[in-house]
Amino acid sequence: MRDDSHKWAAPFDVSDVLIGEVDGKACRVSSASINRLSLISGTGVRTSSQIPLIGWPEIAPDGPFALSMRRDRILEVNGSARTDGWDEVNSVAISDMTDGYHAFSVAGSGALNLLNRGADLFLETPSASVARLTFGLPSLIYRTDETTYTLLFTRAQAVAAYSALSAALRHCASDG
Amino acid sequence: MQLFPCPFCGLRSEGEFHFAAEAGKTRPVTTRDVNAEEWAAYLFDQKNEKGATREVWTHLPCAEMFIMSRDSVTMEVLGTQTLRKLPA
Amino acid sequence: MSGTRLTSGGLIDRARRIDFTFDGRAMQGYAGDTLASALLANGTRIVGRSFKYHRPRGVWGGWFDEPNAIFSVKTPRGSLPNVLGTTTALTPGMEIKSVNAWPNARFDVKGALDLFNPWLKAGFYYKTFMKPDWHLFEPMIRKMAGLGALEPDLIEGYTSDQVHATCDLLVVGGGAAGLAAAEGAARQGKNVWLVEDHAALGGGLYRMGGTIEGLAPADWVTARKAAIENAGGRILTHTTAFGVFDHNLYGLAQQSALDVAPTLYRLRAKDCLLASGAIDRPVTFANNDLPGIMSLEAGIEYLGRYGVLFGKAIAIAANHSQTASAAARLRDAGAAVSLFDPANGDLSATGRRRVTSLRQGGRAEAVDCVLASAGWTPVLHLWRHAGGKLRWDDTLATFVPAQAPKGMAAIGAANGIFDLDQALAEARACATGEPYSPSPPRFNLTPTLPKPGAKGRQWIDFQHDVTLDDIALAERENYVSVEHLKRYTTLGMASDQGKISNIPGLAAMAALTGKTIPEVGTTTFRPPFVPLPLSLYHGPHSGQNFHPLKRLALEKLHRSSGAALGEYGGWLRPAWYGNQPGPDAAQSEARMVRAAGGILDASPLGKIEVMGPDAEAFVNFVYYNTMKTLKPGALRYGFLLTEKGVVFDDGVVFRMGPKRFVISSSSSHAEGVTGLLESWRQDGNDPDRVFVHDTTNHWSTVTVTGPKARNVTRSLGLDIDLSAEAFPHMTFRETSWNDVPLRIARVSFTGEVSFEVSIPASKVEALWTAITDAGEPFGVSPIGIEALSILRAEKGFIIIGKDTDGETMPHDLGFTLPRQKKSTAFVGDRGLHTEVANEPDRRQFVGLSVTGDAPLPTGAHLVEGADRRSFGIVTSSYISPNLNRPIALGLVERGAERMGETVTLFHLGKTYEATLTSPVAFDPDGARIHA
Numbered sequence A: 001m002r003d004d005s006h007k008w009a010a011p012f013d014v015s016d017v018l019i020g021e022v023d024g025k026a027c028r029v030s031s032a033s034i035n036r037l038s039l040i041s042g043t044g045v046r047t048s049s050q051i052p053l054i055g056w057p058e059i060a061p062d063g064p065f066a067l068s069m070r071r072d073r074i075l076e077v078n079g080s081a082r083t084d085g086w087d088e089v090n091s092v093a094i095s096d097m098t099d100g101y102h103a104f105s106v107a108g109s110g111a112l113n114l115l116n117r118g119a120d121l122f123l124e125t126p127s128a129s130v131a132r133l134t135f136g137l138p139s140l141i142y143r144t145d146e147t148t149y150t151l152l153f154t155r156a157q158a159v160a161a162y163s164a165l166s167a168a169l170r171h172c173a174s175d176g
Numbered sequence B: 001m002q003l004f005p006c007p008f009c010g011l012r013s014e015g016e017f018h019f020a021a022e023a024g025k026t027r028p029v030t031t032r033d034v035n036a037e038e039w040a041a042y043l044f045d046q047k048n049e050k051g052a053t054r055e056v057w058t059h060l061p062c063a064e065m066f067i068m069s070r071d072s073v074t075m076e077v078l079g080t081q082t083l084r085k086l087p088a
Numbered sequence C: 001m002s003g004t005r006l007t008s009g010g011l012i013d014r015a016r017r018i019d020f021t022f023d024g025r026a027m028q029g030y031a032g033d034t035l036a037s038a039l040l041a042n043g044t045r046i047v048g049r050s051f052k053y054h055r056p057r058g059v060w061g062g063w064f065d066e067p068n069a070i071f072s073v074k075t076p077r078g079s080l081p082n083v084l085g086t087t088t089a090l091t092p093g094m095e096i097k098s099v100n101a102w103p104n105a106r107f108d109v110k111g112a113l114d115l116f117n118p119w120l121k122a123g124f125y126y127k128t129f130m131k132p133d134w135h136l137f138e139p140m141i142r143k144m145a146g147l148g149a150l151e152p153d154l155i156e157g158y159t160s161d162q163v164h165a166t167c168d169l170l171v172v173g174g175g176a177a178g179l180a181a182a183e184g185a186a187r188q189g190k191n192v193w194l195v196e197d198h199a200a201l202g203g204g205l206y207r208m209g210g211t212i213e214g215l216a217p218a219d220w221v222t223a224r225k226a227a228i229e230n231a232g233g234r235i236l237t238h239t240t241a242f243g244v245f246d247h248n249l250y251g252l253a254q255q256s257a258l259d260v261a262p263t264l265y266r267l268r269a270k271d272c273l274l275a276s277g278a279i280d281r282p283v284t285f286a287n288n289d290l291p292g293i294m295s296l297e298a299g300i301e302y303l304g305r306y307g308v309l310f311g312k313a314i315a316i317a318a319n320h321s322q323t324a325s326a327a328a329r330l331r332d333a334g335a336a337v338s339l340f341d342p343a344n345g346d347l348s349a350t351g352r353r354r355v356t357s358l359r360q361g362g363r364a365e366a367v368d369c370v371l372a373s374a375g376w377t378p379v380l381h382l383w384r385h386a387g388g389k390l391r392w393d394d395t396l397a398t399f400v401p402a403q404a405p406k407g408m409a410a411i412g413a414a415n416g417i418f419d420l421d422q423a424l425a426e427a428r429a430c431a432t433g434e435p436y437s438p439s440p441p442r443f444n445l446t447p448t449l450p451k452p453g454a455k456g457r458q459w460i461d462f463q464h465d466v467t468l469d470d471i472a473l474a475e476r477e478n479y480v481s482v483e484h485l486k487r488y489t490t491l492g493m494a495s496d497q498g499k500i501s502n503i504p505g506l507a508a509m510a511a512l513t514g515k516t517i518p519e520v521g522t523t524t525f526r527p528p529f530v531p532l533p534l535s536l537y538h539g540p541h542s543g544q545n546f547h548p549l550k551r552l553a554l555e556k557l558h559r560s561s562g563a564a565l566g567e568y569g570g571w572l573r574p575a576w577y578g579n580q581p582g583p584d585a586a587q588s589e590a591r592m593v594r595a596a597g598g599i600l601d602a603s604p605l606g607k608i609e610v611m612g613p614d615a616e617a618f619v620n621f622v623y624y625n626t627m628k629t630l631k632p633g634a635l636r637y638g639f640l641l642t643e644k645g646v647v648f649d650d651g652v653v654f655r656m657g658p659k660r661f662v663i664s665s666s667s668s669h670a671e672g673v674t675g676l677l678e679s680w681r682q683d684g685n686d687p688d689r690v691f692v693h694d695t696t697n698h699w700s701t702v703t704v705t706g707p708k709a710r711n712v713t714r715s716l717g718l719d720i721d722l723s724a725e726a727f728p729h730m731t732f733r734e735t736s737w738n739d740v741p742l743r744i745a746r747v748s749f750t751g752e753v754s755f756e757v758s759i760p761a762s763k764v765e766a767l768w769t770a771i772t773d774a775g776e777p778f779g780v781s782p783i784g785i786e787a788l789s790i791l792r793a794e795k796g797f798i799i800i801g802k803d804t805d806g807e808t809m810p811h812d813l814g815f816t817l818p819r820q821k822k823s824t825a826f827v828g829d830r831g832l833h834t835e836v837a838n839e840p841d842r843r844q845f846v847g848l849s850v851t852g853d854a855p856l857p858t859g860a861h862l863v864e865g866a867d868r869r870s871f872g873i874v875t876s877s878y879i880s881p882n883l884n885r886p887i888a889l890g891l892v893e894r895g896a897e898r899m900g901e902t903v904t905l906f907h908l909g910k911t912y913e914a915t916l917t918s919p920v921a922f923d924p925d926g927a928r929i930h931a
């Protein structure tokens, strides 16, 4: 029975921003806001999606889109409101996951260099799924433009992800 | 660190995968009598083959379970096969 | 002491002088020097003492093949031990200390050990010090052994950068062959990486006199470098390819200076060209370890790269066709050179603290330096890491590449091609895929191998002091397998991993056993190729990033409420609140709950949705308990088992509707349970008819528990009737609060009336604030996990993994019905009816009523008989603040039928007494939970 509060840095604020250079290229890490995330599973859910389906390394549009997670699972980003549960009409399972993830935006010409500290993630290696381990943590990674990446980590692991990103960025900065 | 081909995601690093079991076992129908030998074989018998093996693996990020054939000596991946029935 | 630096030549920058000290003496070097080249330039002959005999030793090699020049180094940033002097760049202000020597390398008090050498032969640990008892000798041996010591200002905690990367072609080695190959491949448009472990590209070119393809070596290198980079190639200097791992993964370590954290590249290269060159093999002769005896390669390397001419009267003892050009370079630089051919008879060196003469038969030359070479050994460690085969080449008297591993080829000296023009032609052809017909080799040698039985002490492994005699001894004692030879004599086990001693050692064993060298074989080559700091491997995964905990959405509020936080099941959670010591706080919080109530952040409880047409059948299959009879709006406690029938998790199943369940797994198990469900879903069930969503992260949960729980919860103003009649125990309701969805369940882990309120995580701060504000007038405030642990133990509620172990089955916990009655198949069903499961002596869950006031130690054994046979253990133990006595839970053989029995317990030499009771110590008829 002991108090370990001091061993763990207090959680970051959503307004906190990390700025640095990786391999001599600029990089900025900030929290991103997403209005709605809906987890939808069902056979054929990927092919029947009415909104753009985003895998790696596709670039997500401004409007609603669906992240391809699994053979039978998508995560709708900023889609329409849905009711949790089993949808008899479409034969899909639906769960609101808006509060289940924390989103970071990693931007700048050095963004991919920073991500390469934590994942073997390369533009020339496409993948049907945006899900991968980053810094050892489950994550969803997609692009919003040529040099901007959105990273979703589970809410409980957002502090760990932030700490890993900041350690990688701090280290790269001290190199230059 | 090996590279394994997830039938859904493509090539990913070994650290994203979890070994589940040797392929080829079927759960006995337990609502009928299952004798001790049969149950023990299901739980504990392993072939531990040297050379070509068939194993069930899970790709953790996408939760895909699949059969991977690989060579346990050279570590060469010989092929994969999804456990799911795929749309025709 | 005389300096040996020439006024011109080499890659050093004579305009940038670097001051440093060696064993306290001030010295000067230049930018571009290594520690070794600077020490040699200052005339230093003895750089350290050998590991076992404390023999004086000088610099032998020019790069990673060096066995002797190992130092402790202090830089302005701190100290580091075990620094290899030949590969470490000299930087300003370094304080270099010799190791394994006291008071210093020149005057080593333990040097007298050498006089005892007959007792320190191979295997001496096992023989000499066994009687009367090894432990008498151990402290002395330990004190004398080892290289270097840790200084208090040790550089620690620097963080290595770790990078994942890919390329088409990795070229290992930036010598002539590597540069030519990288240029050829890059010009073809390949994504090429070239790594070179020196600061400068060029490899062995600086040892050559003259020109290469019409250019001075430095100019030729500059032209190749520009061509590679212009074609998009990437060049990393200061970078060692230290290992090849599965599926073409290459480990690269880049270290620009000793006290700067190295960078790790995990490079996935489609193909690799190994242009790692070759190193000189020592000639084995009497007293071949005297300071002043170096490899021929090193002697020329110090001259060509560092402008250091180490000897004035140099003997070259070498056996090959490049000897003459080496002699010419040394003579041009001003040395008197005499040549010895080892084929003409046994050599022997004399001298005490340095070599003073070299003899062969009747011939003796007075010298201050001997440069020896028995030929080139290709550097093929990476080749072997990758699974490439080796072939013994009789004409070169060394191993050369045979069958290539997938995606790798060796070129240049690494491929046994020691002729520059030939190597360039081969490298270019290999890189571009153009045809190439090898010209006949212009390099030849007379094989020179150790001769067992030769007179004098002939050193094989300099760093570990293994002599030819030691190998002969190992052979006499039948340690003839190379792996036995290595461990018995420690040949090749030093930090240089036998880079120069391997082949002489194998050759000696071959000669002794009458076998050929390939028959003797080699030991296994394993990464890393050179010693590397551990920080390279852990990188930033240290401190809070080593095993990061999951964090609560309410953590900031908990901190501001004065919570003490601790790890519980992978989460950082409030252990208790306020300034009291933890145990006192837990006692008062647990008392408060039963007197009025408490508020708990229960967010880590799993919320795993199971949906689809087969959801009911699936949940019924994965749970021990029958779940298909569960009605929407109700919830049920149950166990998930492994197929062996062992309890894996306990949790509560919510039935949300006909095709939707939510599994509330225990707090540390949400991911494990999700994984288990997912694997049963895909393996053996129809994955198109049932889906599993782990929504644990979306929801946060606040539990209000205690006699006043209803009053507190009522102040939320929810539109549901909270009365016991309308909202009974083990049911739940879905509603909303301030337009936010909210789920409220009557389920209790304290034995008191409890309301478990779940809400999307972004709204939980508001909910927590509302509930704690509402609790205040009722004397109800937050409680931590420590109080909860006491409360549940008072009620005999288990924690899986604490009160159960890897053998506990549900019937051991008193849950026997499904095992006897459930008719449909479920996970673990057959496992519950094995011989082991039916054993009458199984350990069963009990309570222990303690005799006396002192609580039992958790982990204490229940014992019987004179030999104190253990028949059970205490799994949980607390002082109950509500019963004012110690309570305990345990697993005890046949515990259920032994209620009332008085037992003896034993822990760390102390004996205790207790009586076996029901696990439920508080409110045994459960009236409070239904109130």
Ligand SMILES: [Zn+2]
Residues within 6 Å of the ligand: A129, B006, B007, B008, B009, B010, B059, B061, B062, B063, B064
């Ligand atoms: Zn996958």
